[in-house]
Amino acid sequence: MSKIYRINEFAKRIGKSASTLRRWDTEGRLIAKRTLTGQRYYDESDVRKILGIKDIDRKTIVYCRVSSSNQKDDLKSQITAMEQFCLNCGIAVDEWIQEIGGGMNFKRKKFLFLMSRIATGEVKILIVAHKDRLCRFGFDFFEHMANENGCKIKVVNQESLSPHQEMVEDLMAIIHTFSCRLYGLRKYKKNIKKIIQEIE
Incomplete structure (x- = not known):
């Protein structure tokens, strides 16, 4: 809506x-x-x-993603599967976007550019193979944002079928993020302790 x-x-x-x-x-x-x-x-x-954005100019885009460059074969398979789906459904695709980057990385260049285009009403339909091809977490938020701007996100397969290695990499990214935060807290506490000692 x-x-x-x-x-x-x-x-x-x-x-x-x-x-x-x-x-x-x-x-x-x-x-x-x-x-x-x-x-x-x-x-x-x-x-x-x-x-000045005409409805006829609004695009149907297919977005395909894998996490690392050693998954290029997986990316090709993903694209082939999406091409077959769009042909079978009679969907005319205006643009194909391929990206290599982690599903938890919201700073992916093509992903951010795509979100900007959705926000300006340029995209009518965004098609992805699985929810986690767009992002590992927060899909509901991005879908809501898309809907608010007149863009429908079509998920071909509702199940998450990411390769095992990619899931492991994302879990490692979570652990790394929280480890850095803990390290930052420890460093912050040490600095406070040092300042207090200098005052005393």
Whole structure:
């Protein structure tokens, strides 16, 4: 379901003032939708209209990912399977994105660029083989964000079928993250202790 904006929220979204939107409504340039009580509101179709993004230009994208370069054969198999799925379902794909990077790394360049494009309403459908191809954790959040911007995420297989080694690597990443935090806390405590000793 597309996100609904109150007039002030919509004004901030497109970089205009609420008074400008009221004037546009009166002039017929951008007529606001109204609730039963007469309150103005807007949705993502209005965002696309103002930003010049036509529905016909919105893309269907397939995103494929593996964790490491030694999984390139797995990436090829994933792409082949997705091509077959899209052909069987009659889905016209505008763009294919391939990426190598851990599922817990939210700083992947292509992933971040994809999220930015979804946020601006450029993507209509995003297709992934499994939820964990997009991200190992937090899929529900990214799906919600996509839905709010008029993008549907199609998961071909709801089960997680990641290779065993990749799962191990992600678990190791979790352990490493928390280990670094613990180390940081210990260092922080030592610094505080040192400062107190210097004061005394």
